[in-house]
Amino acid sequence: HVQLVESGGGSVRPGGSLTLSCAVSGNGDGSGYRCTGWFRQAPGQEREGVAAIYSGDSSAIYDDNAKGRFTISSDNAKRSVYLQMNDLRPEDTAMYYCAADPGVCDYSLARPPTKYAFGYWGQGTQVTVS
Numbered sequence: 447h448v449q450l451v452e453s454g455g456g457s458v459r460p461g462g463s464l465t466l467s468c469a470v471s472g473n474g475d476g477s478g479y480r481c482t483g484w485f486r487q488a489p490g491q492e493r494e495g496v497a498a499i500y501s502g503d504s505s506a507i508y509d510d511n512a513k514g515r516f517t518i519s520s521d522n523a524k525r526s527v528y529l530q531m532n533d534l535r536p537e538d539t540a541m542y543y544c545a546a547d548p549g550v551c552d553y554s555l556a557r558p559p560t561k562y563a564f565g566y567w568g569q570g571t572q573v574t575v576s
Contacts, residue, residue: 448472448566450544455571458534466529466571468544481551482527483558484518486540486573493543495558499527500551507553511537534575544568 454466468482483498497518499506506518517530527544545564552559 448546450546450566450568452542452544452568452571455542455573457574457576460535460575462534462575463530463532464534464573466531466542466544466573468527468529468546468568470525470527470546480546480548481559481563482520482544482546483551483564484527484529485543485545485561486538487543487570488540491540493561495560496542497529498551498553498558501527502550505551505553507551507556507558509558531573534573536575538573539575540573541570542573543570 449471451469454464458464479502481498481500484496485493486496487493495509496512497508497516499518499520501520501522504520515533519528546566547564
């Protein structure tokens with residue numbers, strides 16, 4: 447059974463920065479080389495992909511809103527994935543979720559894989575920018 451635990455959310459002023467962490471624990475097909483994504487969901491809105499990374503080669507992809515401001519990274523030794531968020535804006539306010547699935551990430555659409563591509567999810571961490 448694979449578990450994902452997010453941390454690092456909080457409240458910041460516009461222009462501020464936060465780093466979210468996603469720790470993978472347990473064993474199973476989602477705990478080895480995997481695609482890990484960060485998603486966010488604001489109240490009343492769909493869950494949208496922010497960024498994704500493949501732990502095998504650290505290749506990554508970003509949503510247009512995240513390009514240039516957010517950086518996703520992976521530390522395989524710590525079984526963790528991070529999302530460094532800079533220049534935060536009020537519209538970045540949302541619950542942020544980490545998700546994982548075994549195998550490579552599908553980058554064929556030139557954007558992060560959709561939520562349907564991930565079988566393992568964390569509980570989320572709140573980010574508020576105001």
